[in-house]
Amino acid sequence: MDEQKDSHDLVRLKVHGVHPDSNTDTQIVILRDEANAEILPIWVGSAEGNAIKYALEGHVPPRPMSHDLIRSCADHLNIKMTSAVITDVKQNTYYAAIHLTSHGVERTIDSRPSDAIALALRTNSPIYVSQEVLRQRGGGNLDAWLERLEAKNLGKHEV
């Protein structure tokens, strides 16, 4: 997946929150654009959800977690992450790419969005999504859904 990154086609997202999905052993990562006009929920495993939540809350675990280790390997090897891009969605599976530079050369690695986001938060790298993925995300009133989700989890899962 080394398609040219067209900045006009990409929307920058921020991680708005991570919520447990009460029906399954998964967590929902809520991504929003800067104008809060778009919502992109992505379901991730509970370990991946925690990896994102820790970084979001600035929680430093006593031992390095997996994504801290990736970051520390990259730091030692002079590899710099430049961005995470959610590139595609097929049959409810999201695809992402991690963009890195090493010696001034750009490299792209195929990744699950959860890893890409967990790593982006640890390296202060921007997170983008393609317009196409937002179009395919499906309609429905996500604002109302998010409000209900946040109300339901309010105070229940504060770390």
Added chain:
Amino acid sequence: MIAQMKVRGLMFDPYNNAYIVILRDEEHSETMLPIWVGKSEASAISFALEGVAAPRPMTHDLMKSVLDIVDARVLSVVVTDLKDNTYYAKIHLMGEDSEYSIDSRPSDAIALALRANAPIFAQEEVLRKQASEELDQWLENLKPEDFGKLDS
């Protein structure tokens, strides 16, 4: 001194709702090192043990891809210490022209070593400590009635 270890297998520990990675000393096969790990770490190790390719790259596959960008090699991973029931490990990497040793949890180190075909070692000091901590735990769990059995 350092001992080369092989991953002997994974077990589920229902009391702690966790998994145990069993490492075995290659030379002295009676020496085992059990390391408790979480569910996702256990599955990362189990995928690699069974040679199963996940449909999407898992976290440690990604870790390996990052190393591959600069042709960095995992020389070895070493379980270096045991303090208060927590194991410590180091990953030894060979970059372009220098070696690095990176602090890691043993679970990440093992999951990466299996993907990079790198040897796994344990400090013999850790094997000794583990044996004595295990003995301590065993002694702590003894109930008065357990002692009584000796007389009968």
